Each structure stands twice: as C-alpha cells, then as structure tokens.
Amino acid sequence: MPFLVLLLLIFFSTPSFSQPMKESPHQIWKVGDRRWTVEEEVQYGKWVEKNITEDFFIRYKIPIDCADVPYAVRWIYARIAHLPAAATTKDGKWIGHWSSEWGKLPTHSEWHKDLRFRKALFHILTETTTRTLPLDTYPVGIDRDSITPGTVFFVTESHSGIIGRLILDGSSIHPLQTWEATSPVKLQKMSERDFLTPRPESTIYSGLVKFRWPIFEKKQWKYLPVMEHPFYSLEQYSGSFSEEYTDFVQAVAKRIDPTDYDPWEKIERVLDNTVQYVRERVPIVLAGYKRCQKGGCPEGSDLWSIHSTPNRDGKIILLMDHLHHLIESNYFHQDAAKEIMEEISIPIQKGQSVTFSHVYQNYLWLSPHPEDSIEARWGLKKCEMILSQLRNTQNSIAFIEKTYRRRDPKYADFSVRQQQEIIRKLIEEWDRSQCKVAPLPSKKKEDEKIR
Known part of the structure; x- marks a missing residue:
C-alpha cells in the first residue's frame, strides 16, 4: 500500500528536482536548452531501430537484466543527444543528468568512453527495477504514432523490455518486435521476440508506456505532468479494448497493422522474413565455431553467452511454427511453398550448403552450442543430438531416483514418467x-519401462 500511494503521488504530480538551471561542471552531462519533443521522440525511435542489436550491451560491456534494458537504452540515447534524463530509485530518490555525485570522474565525448556517465549508468541500473518503471513512465495510445521503437512495455513487478522495431508488411508473427533480457544481471545477448504480454493493469499503469519528459521550471527540474505528454492515453486499460479479439496481444496487433493479408501473400512474406533471419545466423555460427571449436566456451561462461544462439534459435522455432501453421492451413499452397523452400540454398561454411527445406524440417535440432561442429549447429548431426538428449534424459532419471525415490516416491514416479515420455519421443524421432547406430536405451527396453 505505501508503494501504491507513492506511485499515485508521483504519477499525477510533478516531483521537483532541486537543481538550478546553471549547469555544473560536475554533472553527468550537460543539456543546454535541449528538451524532449515529439520530434526528439521520433529521432529516438530511429536511433533505437538502427543501433540496438542483440549484442549491444555485450559490445559495450554493460551487464543487464530485463528491467535494465528500458532505462539503459533511454539514458544512453539521452547522453548521446544531450537531452534530459531522470530515474526514480528503489528508495524514492531521483537521479538525473544534473546529478553531480560522480563529478570527480573524467568525461569523454563518446558515451561508452565517458567514465562519469558509465559509473552513473551502472548505479542507476542497480537502483531501478520493474517496480520503479511506473514512476518514470506514462501510458500511451495504441497506434503507430505512439508505439515506436524505444517504447517500453512492462508486466507489473515482473518483466520489461522495449519495442525494437515495427514490421508492417505481414511478414512476422506480430508487428511489434521487442528487445528483452533475462535475470539475473549478467553480460548477455538480448532476445528479439514478438510482442507477448498479459493484459496491462490500470492500477499500476503497466503495459505499453513511454518515459516521462524532465522539464526545467522555476529553477528546478521536474517531470512534465503525465496527462500533458503528447502520446498519453488510457485506452489500453479499457474493458472494450480487447472485446473483438482473442486477447490483448491480438488487439494490439490489429491496431498497429489492421491489414487482412491474402493467404499466399502472407506465406511468401513470412517465408522471406524467416529465410533472412536464418541467413543472419550463418556468420554468428561461423564466428562462434572459430572462437570455441577447441573449447574454452563452457555453457554459462561469458564466451558462451556471446557466441551461443539459444535466443536466436528460439525465435527461429517460433517463426518456423508460424510458417508451418500458415502452410498447413492453406492446402492449395502447400506444394508451391515446399518447392520454393527446396530451391533456397543457405551456405553454412565454405563448400557446404543446406536448403531452407532442410532447416524447416530440422529446426528443432539446431545446436545452439558454439563448441559444436558446423554440421551439428545446422541440424546435420541430428542422430548425435538425439543420442545426446537421450543420455541427458537418462541422467535426469538417475538423478530423480537418487534424490526423490525414498523421500517422495509419488513425485519420483511422476517425474520418471515425464522423462520416459521424452525418451519415447526421441526414440520415435x-x-x-x-539413424543407424542403436540409441541407448533400446526402444524395446524403454517401451517395457513405459508399460
């Protein structure tokens, strides 16, 4: 309750930042007469779309978790563009570009070499969470003018990210593409995903939001009142917002891109988009293999995070599933789509290629591990991967038996049955x-266990 009261007070008021306009040589960066406007928000969106990539924070050595992504991206751009920036900390304090706590550190014209800025940024990222986002943002309308790259989405006290780009040609699962990270804080690649979030809560104003604008008034920095921001709207919290749609996610999609696409045109566009995304995986896999083929990139290490592809492969799985659904639900276009896939060649290394049809049929068997061979990374070592997963599943059964058999036999039985079902499916595959070499365990023995 105290937190909700604080939220309401800040959300509908203009908290002051006691700082005269005369800029201190010790503040994080200077803004002069630069201020946020609609045009500056447009430029921010263009910068996000052009510059933010999955490895952005790795390149600049900034450890992050999910809540850090919105704050870090906004502050970095504000620093580059010499625009105001502010943030509310977990204990209710306000920090902004004017803060002088780091004034003894040197600055630099390039943000990533600016020690003062980096120190302040790291502090902000440790002091902000998904709980502070409602204090620094305002809800926006669900339309193309309001939802631009850099727009924030967040789930109450749970998860957050930013819109990375809008795809308005029907080639994606959802027109809004997001950049997201995971917990805990670490040096990591971000995931590019299709927008997916539960219905927002009006009590906390979660959902799709933008950062509030710091303004200088009466010799103080303060936030522009929420309802005075140009994109402000509460429409996403209306009970009628999702009435005609399956859920909130579909309602957002239709407001951003209301076009009803011809089925074959939709298949072609999704196919082209998926092929492009798969092609982008090629140099990533090659670079990972070059660096990690002799070892030194164990799972969980920084090098593994840099060169592995679990997030990208997860996106490929979703795109392939979507493509499969489109093809199978349009019977008259199935043969044509499959012929096109057979004709698309993807060079995976010098002197070796696979067809897109191969990837389409084996996308569940792409290895994300940078120490694996190029063939394994592209599903050409499917039998080896099945065998590896069989062994891992057997090890899981052994662990369950050792850990839970005496302590909780019912749970052990349930867990073992789940693992046996996985084994059954792997043996079927x-x-x-x-596959020519008999897997372990044999199908006969495993069938007997399941019975």
Missing part, C-alpha cells in the same frame, strides 16, 4: 530419421 531416431527411427523416423533412420
């Missing part, structure tokens, strides 16, 4: 793929 082994047989379907005509």
